[in-house]
Structure formats: structure tokens, C-alpha cells
Amino acid sequence: MIFVFFYIVLFVSLVYVLLIRFIRPKFVDMERMKKMQERTKEISKEMKEAGKTKDMAKMEKLNKIYMEEILPEMNAVMMQQIKFTFVIIVLFSGAIFILSSIDTSTQDDIKLNLTNVDARWIGSFKVDAPGVWRITAKTNGIFGGNENQTYIFVGEKGPIPPLSHKGEPMPIIVNNEKVYEVGDAVSVSVLFHEQPTVIVDRGTRFSAPLPFEIFGIRDIEGASSWFILDILFINLLIAIGEKIYEKVKGKKK
Known part of the structure; x- marks a missing residue:
């Protein structure tokens, strides 16, 4: 089932990337953005040249153009980007929620x-x-909250899993030196000034192997982590494909 879920995550990632690329032109006028960027570079170049020759009249004229022409365009494009970013956040959160649910x-x-x-x-x-x-x-919080992890061995000792620690110190007290047997009761204590949520993972977790080791990491754990990695990889492949297509198209012309 976890093997099938691997391909479900991959499929959701592909749909997400294609959907984002499809709706971006609906929110962001790419041609307008390109023209604004080119015009900004042009004004900046002329401003530098005027600065070298100390042509105050030209500098004043260019500054007026920037304030009356470039700045309003920049603000308009920025608003488009903000709206698009909001859509990205909503779609990303929705995808993560769906993957977490299944x-x-x-x-x-x-x-x-x-x-x-x-x-x-x-x-x-x-x-x-x-x-x-x-x-x-x-614990949840505006800036990500706090998290701490520990582990226990059941049946026999094994490799220590990767553990997450973030935010304020939140010690978890459990006897992880002992090897527990099936049927044993395990007592857990958490020392913290507010009530935490404590989740016990039985060891059945989604894990996908990488084709090669990256910074000592061989496996990616968690659907959300693999989803993000898939998005980056798919975008990279699309970008490479577009570059190759442009080169081939240019040679044909």
C-alpha cells in the first residue's frame, strides 16, 4: 500500500505543478512583467551614465520617469504576484491536506x-x-510551534530513527534504553509549560528511497517532504525541457 502511495504522491505533485503553470498566466501578465523589467534595466543604465557625467538635468528627468512610469507598473505587477502567491499557498495546503488524509x-x-x-x-x-x-x-504556534521526538525499541534493538527538534526545549522522558516486548505498557512524560500533543508512530511510516545519497540522506520520510521534492524535480525537468525545445526551435529557424 505504501508503494502505491508513492505513486499517488508523484501524481499529485505532477498535477500541482501543471496546474500552477496553467493558472499563472491568469493572474500574472508575463509580457507586462518582462517589459517592466526591461524598461527598469534601461532606466538604471541611463541613470548610471548620467551619474558618471554628472548630468543633473538628465538624472532628474530619469527619476521622474521612474516615479511616474516604472513605479506604478512595478506596484501593479507586485499585486498580481501577491494574488498568485496566495493561490499557490491555498493549492499547496490543499495538496498536503489530501496527502495527509490518505x-x-x-x-x-x-x-x-x-x-x-x-x-x-x-x-x-x-x-x-x-x-x-x-x-x-x-505544540502549535504562529511561528511553527515546538516539537521534540524520541524513540523506543520493541522486540529488538534497531537503528535510531531520524529525530526532529525545534523551538523551545521540551524534554520527553521515556526509557529508550530498554527493549520492550509486545504487550508491554510504556509510560511517557513531557516536561513543558503548556499542554503538548503526543503522537506515537508504530513504525509504519511513508519512506521513499533517493536514487543517490544527498548530504548523507538515503531516504525521504513523510508524504509532505516527498511531495516538495517531487515538485522541485518536476519543475527542474520542465525547465530543462523548455531550454532544449528553445534551442532546437532556434536552430530550425
């Missing part, structure tokens, strides 16, 4: 019910399958 690897995760004892948030769960289980504590 990601079967997260559907068996356990959300702990926590009890507060002097800013010590305590919960427990039973392990029902061997493997490396990952425990995530997080």
Missing part, C-alpha cells in the same frame, strides 16, 4: 491522553508490534 502509514498512530502533574504531562500506551516506535511531542 496516508495509510499515519492512520495507525496513537494519540495519547495526557494528565498534568505540575507541568509534567503524563500518558501511556501498549506496544502491539515489534519495531522502532517514534514518539513526537509538539
Whole structure:
């Protein structure tokens, strides 16, 4: 099922990229932007030349052109870009939501019910399958919130999974030196001044191997990470394809 989900993520990424490329001209006048950029370069070049010769009259004239002609165009193009950026954010968030909703690897995760004892948030769960289980504590916030992760071994020791730590220190207290057996109860405590959300991952997580190692990374974990990587890769392929097409078209002419 995870193998099938890999291709679902790839398909959603392709649809997202093509949709963005299709709707961009609807929001951003590319020809207008190109003309504005060319005119700005032209004015900047003339301004530099006038500065070298200290031609104050010409500099004043060019400055007036910039204020009355270039600046309004720049503001108009910028507004178009802002509207398009908003559309990108909405579509991206929608794609991530869809992928998260159908990601079967997260559907068996356990959300702990926590009890507060002097800013010590305590919960427990039973392990029902061997493997490396990952425990995530997080809080939401305007600037991304806080997150901390740890792990436990069930059945036998294995490789330590990659762990995320961000925001304020939020210690997770669990006995990860012990090898738990199926059926054991695991106690978890989180030390933090506000209530976190604690999710236990049974070890069934979406992971896609890279064709080659990048900065020591061989696998990309998480549907959202793979989705972003797919977008970058597809855009790169399209850009290369467009360059080749332009060269071939130019040679034919």
C-alpha cells in the first residue's frame, strides 16, 4: 500500500505543478512583467551614465520617469504576484491536506491522553508490534510551534530513527534504553509549560528511497517532504525541457 502511495504522491505533485503553470498566466501578465523589467534595466543604465557625467538635468528627468512610469507598473505587477502567491499557498495546503488524509502509514498512530502533574504531562500506551516506535511531542504556534521526538525499541534493538527538534526545549522522558516486548505498557512524560500533543508512530511510516545519497540522506520520510521534492524535480525537468525545445526551435529557424 505504501508503494502505491508513492505513486499517488508523484501524481499529485505532477498535477500541482501543471496546474500552477496553467493558472499563472491568469493572474500574472508575463509580457507586462518582462517589459517592466526591461524598461527598469534601461532606466538604471541611463541613470548610471548620467551619474558618471554628472548630468543633473538628465538624472532628474530619469527619476521622474521612474516615479511616474516604472513605479506604478512595478506596484501593479507586485499585486498580481501577491494574488498568485496566495493561490499557490491555498493549492499547496490543499495538496498536503489530501496527502495527509490518505496516508495509510499515519492512520495507525496513537494519540495519547495526557494528565498534568505540575507541568509534567503524563500518558501511556501498549506496544502491539515489534519495531522502532517514534514518539513526537509538539505544540502549535504562529511561528511553527515546538516539537521534540524520541524513540523506543520493541522486540529488538534497531537503528535510531531520524529525530526532529525545534523551538523551545521540551524534554520527553521515556526509557529508550530498554527493549520492550509486545504487550508491554510504556509510560511517557513531557516536561513543558503548556499542554503538548503526543503522537506515537508504530513504525509504519511513508519512506521513499533517493536514487543517490544527498548530504548523507538515503531516504525521504513523510508524504509532505516527498511531495516538495517531487515538485522541485518536476519543475527542474520542465525547465530543462523548455531550454532544449528553445534551442532546437532556434536552430530550425
